[in-house]
Amino acid sequence: xxxxxxxxxxxxxxxxxxxxxxxxxxxxxxxxxxxxxxxxxxxxxxxxxxxxxxxxxxxxxxxxxxxxxxxxxxxxxxxxxxxxxxxxxxxxxxxxxxxxxxxxxxxxxxxxxxxxxxxxxxxxxxxxxxxxxxxxxxxxxxxxxxxxxxxxxxxxxxxxxxxxxxxxxxxxxxxxxxxxxxxxxxxxxxxxxxxxxxxxxxxxxxxxxxxxxxxxxxxxxxxxxxxxxxxxxxxxxxxxxxxxxxxxxxxxxxxxxxxxxxxxxxxxxxxxxxxxxxxxxxxxxxxxxxxxxxxxxxxxxxxxxxxxxxxxxxxxxxxxxxxxxxxxxxxxxxxxxxxxxxxxxxxxxxxxxxxxxxxxxxxxxxxxxxxxxxxxxxxxxxxxxxxxxxxxxxxxxxxxxxxxxxxxxxxxxxxxxxxxxxxxxxxxxxxxxxxxxxxxxxxxxxxxxxxxxxxxxxxxxxxxxxxxxxxxxxxxxxxxxxxxxxxxxxxxxxxxxxxxxxxxxxxxxxxxxxxxxxxxxxxxxxxxxxxxxxxxxxxxxxxxxxxxxxxxxxxxxxxxxxxxxxxxxxxxxxxxxxxxxxxxxxxxxxxxxxxxxxxxxxxxxxxxxxxxxxxxxxxxxxxxxxxxxxxxxxxxxxxxxxxxxxxxxxxxxxxxxxxxxxxxxxxxxxxxxxxxxxxxxxxxxxxxxxxxxxxxxxxxxxxxxxxxxxxxxxxxxxxxxxxxxxxxxxxxxxxxxxxxxxxxxxxxxxxxxxxxxxxxxxxxxxxxxxxxxxxxx
Numbered sequence: 028x029x030x031x032x033x034x035x036x037x038x039x040x041x042x043x044x045x046x047x048x049x050x051x052x053x054x055x056x057x058x059x060x061x062x063x064x065x066x067x068x069x070x071x072x073x074x075x076x077x078x079x080x081x082x083x084x085x086x087x088x089x090x091x092x093x094x095x096x097x098x099x100x101x102x103x104x105x106x107x108x109x110x111x112x113x114x115x116x117x118x119x120x121x122x123x124x125x126x127x128x129x130x131x132x133x134x135x136x137x138x139x140x141x142x143x144x145x146x147x148x149x150x151x152x153x154x155x156x157x158x159x160x161x162x163x164x165x166x167x168x169x170x171x172x173x174x175x176x177x178x179x180x181x182x183x184x185x186x187x188x189x190x191x192x193x194x195x196x197x198x199x200x201x202x203x204x205x206x207x208x209x210x211x212x213x214x215x216x217x218x219x220x221x222x223x224x225x226x227x228x229x230x231x232x233x234x235x236x237x238x239x240x241x242x243x244x245x246x247x248x249x250x251x252x253x254x255x256x257x258x259x260x261x262x263x264x265x266x267x268x269x270x271x272x273x274x275x276x277x278x279x280x281x282x283x284x285x286x287x288x289x290x291x292x293x294x295x296x297x298x299x300x301x302x303x304x305x306x307x308x309x310x311x312x313x314x315x316x317x318x319x320x321x322x323x324x325x326x327x328x329x330x331x332x333x334x335x336x337x338x339x340x341x342x343x344x345x346x347x348x349x350x351x352x353x354x355x356x357x358x359x360x361x362x363x364x365x366x367x368x369x370x371x372x373x374x375x376x377x378x379x380x381x382x383x384x385x386x387x388x389x390x391x392x393x394x395x396x397x398x399x400x401x402x403x404x405x406x407x408x409x410x411x412x413x414x415x416x417x418x419x420x421x422x423x424x425x426x427x428x429x430x431x432x433x434x435x436x437x438x439x440x441x442x443x444x445x446x447x448x449x450x451x452x453x454x455x456x457x458x459x460x461x462x463x464x465x466x467x468x469x470x471x472x473x474x475x476x477x478x479x480x481x482x483x484x485x486x487x488x489x490x491x492x493x494x495x496x497x498x499x500x501x502x503x504x505x506x507x508x509x510x511x512x513x514x515x516x517x518x519x520x521x522x523x524x525x526x527x528x529x530x531x532x533x534x535x536x537x538x539x540x541x542x543x544x545x546x547x548x549x550x551x552x553x554x555x556x557x558x559x560x561x562x563x564x565x566x567x568x569x570x571x572x573x574x575x576x577x578x579x580x581x582x583x584x585x586x587x588x589x590x591x592x593x594x595x596x597x598x599x600x601x602x603x604x605x606x607x608x609x610x611x612x613x614x615x616x617x618x619x620x621x622x623x624x625x626x627x628x629x630x631x632x633x634x635x636x637x638x639x640x641x642x643x644x645x646x647x648x649x650x651x652x653x654x655x656x657x658x659x660x661x662x663x664x665x666x667x668x669x670x671x672x673x674x675x676x677x678x679x680x681x682x683x684x685x686x687x688x689x690x691x692x693x694x695x696x697x698x699x700x701x702x703x704x705x706x707x708x709x710x711x712x713x714x715x716x717x718x719x720x721x722x723x724x725x726x727x728x729x730x731x732x733x734x735x736x737x738x739x740x741x742x743x744x745x746x747x748x749x750x751x752x753x754x755x756x757x758x759x760x761x762x763x764x765x766x767x768x769x770x771x772x773x774x775x776x777x778x779x780x781x782x783x784x785x786x787x788x789x790x791x792x793x794x795x796x797x798x799x800x801x802x803x804x
Contacts, residue, residue: 194371356775377463384422387413398430403437406430410651421460422452425468432475439478448475466496473505482512500526504535504567516543534563538573548664550580561592571601571610575726578608582724583667603730606751609768611708611729611804616792620750620771622733628791632700633762635736636786639696640760643784644739646690647713650674651782657689658715669720669775673712679705679803693784702788707788707803708732718745720775727767728804731793736763737784742777749773 159473286467378390394409397624410427417423428450435443451472455465469492484507492502503526520543526536541556557577560568581589593605602608607618624633636643650657658672665671676686676694687694697704703711709732727734736748738757747756748763750771755763765771775781789798 046212054407095275153291221681243675377467378461379422379425379464379467381421381459381461383417383459384420387417387420387423391420391426394423394430398426399432403430407434419457419459421454421457424457425452425464425776428454428468428471432471443474444479448472448479451475462496466492466499469495470502470505473509476514477512482509484536486513499529499535500536504533504539507536507539511539511543516546519543527610532563534560534565535567536560537563538568538570542573542576545576545580546664550583553583554580570679571596574599574601575608575610579723579725598606603768606769607730607766608726608770609728609730611731612768613731613790613793613797613801616730616790618730618766618768620766620769621753621755622766624762624764626791627733627764627788629700629702629788632703632786632788633764635696635700636762636784637760640737640739640784643696643737644782646693647674647739647782650689650713651715653689657686657688657714665722665725667721667723670717671720671722672715674715675710675712677704677711679710680705697786700788703786705798705800706732706787706789707798709734709789710785711787712785713739714783714785716746716773716775716781718775718777718779720773724749724770724772726770730766730768731790731797731801732767733764733790734767734788735786735788737761737786738763738766739784740780740782742779742781745775745777746781747774757781 081368362657374403380391384391390413394406394413397409398406407427407430410423410430413420413423414427428447431443431447431450435441435447451468454460455468455472460468469488473485473488477489478483486506489502489506489509493499493506496502503522507519507522507526510516510522520540523536523540523543525534527540530536537556538560541553541558541560544553544556553576557573557580561573561577574592578589578592581587581592590605592604593608596602596608597605601610603612603618607622624630627633656673659674661671661673673688675683676697677683682694697711703709708729736757738759738761741757741759747754748765748771749755750765750767751769757763793801
């Protein structure tokens with residue numbers, strides 16, 4: 028019995044044969060042990076559970092079999108054999124009770140053998156074509172890779188035609204920069220959607236309440252009469268049907284919110300980085316994130332182009348209360364300027380890589396990244412190695428020139444800048460150079476030559492550019508400016524005539540051509556070119572010089588609209604005011620047309636001049652009597668008529684030649700006053716004006732100086748000077764002080780000549796450092 032119980036938990040063991048004489052005792056032992064559990068079930072239940080044995084028959088070996096039944100399978104009941112022996116499973120001899128023990132293992136072995144023989148059959152009889160299966164798998168992999176790469180090509184940031192690690196870095200960097208903004212935008216979107224949902228819910232509840240109330244009223248009206256079919260009732264039903272659609276709309280909003288919150292990686296990249304525009308197949312991208320303009324300068328955020336004047340002016344100062352109270356000339360209709368759209372024009376990236384350069388693009392890009400990050404020395408070394416390794420690579424040599432250019436800027440070295448200028452030329456002269464790189468290299472070379480003051484070298488570079496690109500109007504315009512910089516007005520005029528013949532509406536060419544005509548004293552002819560050029564609003568035309576000369580030309584022909592253009596120039600920041608129209612200014616200086624000696628702080632100089640005016644006068648008259656030709660005619664085209672001569676002693680803070688030999692006492696007196704002799708933006712000179720002379724209204728070039736007039740020979744009547752709207756007369760031995768950056772005008776209507784001594788001094792509010800560092804004029 029104990030042996031049977033021990034194996035019952037794991038497997039069924041064959042029942043041992045029991046002799047007849049032992050059956051009774053065995054049964055008695057069973058009943059003695061199991062009396063307690065059997066009483067609870069009842070005798071009838073016992074019979075049913077053990078196979079249905081009669082009361083008179085021998086009781087089955089219940090206690091021996093029950094543990095095995097309960098611990099193995101509840102449905103396997105013991106069955107009595109013919110010889111009175113008990114077995115499990117209901118069939119077979121003594122060993123048949125082990126059927127369930129081996130049946131599972133047997134089936135597993137059979138299945139395994141079937142699998143093995145099936146595999147052998149498949150391989151031996153070549154039932155499956157494994158080569159075709161592998162080929163299809165490879166084809167699927169290749170097609171899938173192409174499709175995936177085709178989608179990711181939209182995120183190609185470095186222009187190499189595929190999506191790689193470098194592109195991912197660019198996108199991730201940009202994504203980090205925009206992450207905060209993206210989070211804020213998403214939060215705003217979620218808040219907006221939540222507000223919409225709340226609003227829709229409130230509106231739905233309100234409308235449902237109204238509709239239910241209306242339905243109740245409608246039901247009562249239907250009981251009363253036919254008014255229930257009125258249009259109002261129909262409309263209410265329609266509104267109610269519409270209200271029923273609100274839960275669907277709300278569900279859609281919720282779905283949208285869920286979608287926005289669970290975007291995949293691609294949607295996040297699209298949200299953070301805008302997709303690049305579709306490019307032409309022939310276009311070869313140059314850089315990862317920045318583009319290179321044809322000037323060779325990196326463009327990071329293309330914006331609206333400014334004017335040339337913005338880099339040249341230092342305006343402006345403010346007027347004092349006295350100057351502001353002065354009435355200004357009445358204004359007529361304000362000039363109409365052509366409005367330009369603020370949207371920047373997208374420039375196509377230049378093609379700087381030739382076929383060979385594309386093969387080493389990775390190395391060039393690595394060096395270029397160093398340059399962009401400000402590691403100029405490392406970038407220069409990298410490009411020098413590339414040039415040494417690939418001497419015929421235009422892009423590598425162009426990168427070397429750019430690195431040298433940047434290093435010259437960093438070190439403020441003219442020698443390094445000269446190296447860059449040479450490298451630009453070498454890059455442009457290499458074979459197989461692309462037209463865009465040739466243009467960028469030579470144009471940048473011309474600009475840097477101008478920076479070094481080598482204007483003629485710049486002119487030669489631009490002439491070569493125009494020869495290579497004869498249809499490029501902008502290059503011809505630059506060539507005309509180069510002619511003007513060396514004082515070759517005729518050469519510039521010829522260039523701009525060619526430009527206007529090819530492009531009659533070119534505003535840049537018009538303003539410069541008008542400027543040249545005015546310098547030739549062709550006042551009336553210059554006006555339409557200057558006006559139309561300014562009205563075009565093209566880049567390079569919004570320059571204070573053109574407003575200045577257009578207004579001056581209009582004044583000379585008696586057109587009062589000159590002050591409208593002055594006013595417009597003031598509004599655009601070119602002039603300090605309508606009256607004060609100097610172009611080279613220092614901000615914040617006191618601005619008033621007339622000054623007293625006390626206000627200037629130069630009382631000692633004024634007293635010295637007034638005490639020694641006769642000595643100064645006698646030396647000047649002696650020079651006039653000798654008729655040595657030291658008095659030179661005025662050459663600034665400021666006279667309408669008459670004769671006006673000047674004898675200059677100091678100019679731009681330096682003595683002029685041997686001029687002091689004729690007036691040694693005057694020069695000896697002046698050398699003690701550095702505020703005058705050291706004024707780099709002024710002059711010290713004698714001025715003689717003959718009767719019948721009129722000087723046009725004009726202004727000086729800068730607000731950094733004040734001008735003193737000492738009267739030496741002054742006729743009693745007919746000589747006067749106007750500054751703004753105040754007119755004064757000279758007196759012999761007295762000093763007048765005014766700011767010549769304000770508009771002033773002179774009349775000499777006396778019967779004899781007028782002689783004065785002009786002394787320019789620094790503006791009293793300039794610091795010693797400013798006086799030392801300001802450029803000469």
